[in-house]
Amino acid sequence: MLAENSANATNPRSNSYRLACLCDLRDEEGRMLLLRRARDPNRGFCSPIGGKLDTATGESPAHCAQREIREEAGIDVPIERLHLLGLISEQAPDGHWLLFYFRVVGPVQVQARDVDEGRLDWHRPDELDNLPIPETDRRIIWPLVAATQAPTPGGRDGFFSVHLDLMAGGLSWQVHQILPGTSGPPPSPQQPARSSLY
Secondary structure, three states: OOOOOOOOOOOOOHHHHEEEEEOOOOOOOOEEEEEEEEEEEEEOOEEEEEEOOOOHHOOOHHHHHHHHHHHHHOOOOHHEEEEEEEEEEEEOOOEEEEEEEEEEEEOOOOOEEEEEEEEEEEOOHHEEEEEOOHHHHHHHHHHHHHHHHHOOOOOOOOOOEEEEEOOOOOOEEEEEEEEEOOOOOOOOOOOOOOOOOO
């Protein structure tokens, strides 16, 4: 997914997990918004929009998804519309990643266009096989997304957790959890509870 050549391989923190989010946006026709990336990592490949968490400020994964959607797609999505569909850990020689895969609940409208990071375009799910996408996405992530999405419009998406191991130069993976989507409507968004522990 995001494994890249690290310029700070001698940094003792380079073996720590780097945190990022991926954002799955769909339109009224069920098409997916993908970014054909103009920069590394994954230059020339199509993937969902997303980016690194601002760990210096303590940014949450959901707030990161909100920010990335605003910056790259140009729309504001409320937290209540972000469903954590997947958790992806990636172990690689040049750095490890922990990725939070969010699905935006309900359709959005975004104009296809060029952005700083590359080209945003809408694609039907049946077009994925003909797009340049990373092999980990093609073999692992997209099938898990399909297996956990709601089976009917208005249903509730499920959840998956997967670990990718690229340490030996090849690719192996283990699905830790998979909960299929359901046909029933999602529960009404509730105001998040606030802790008074501090």
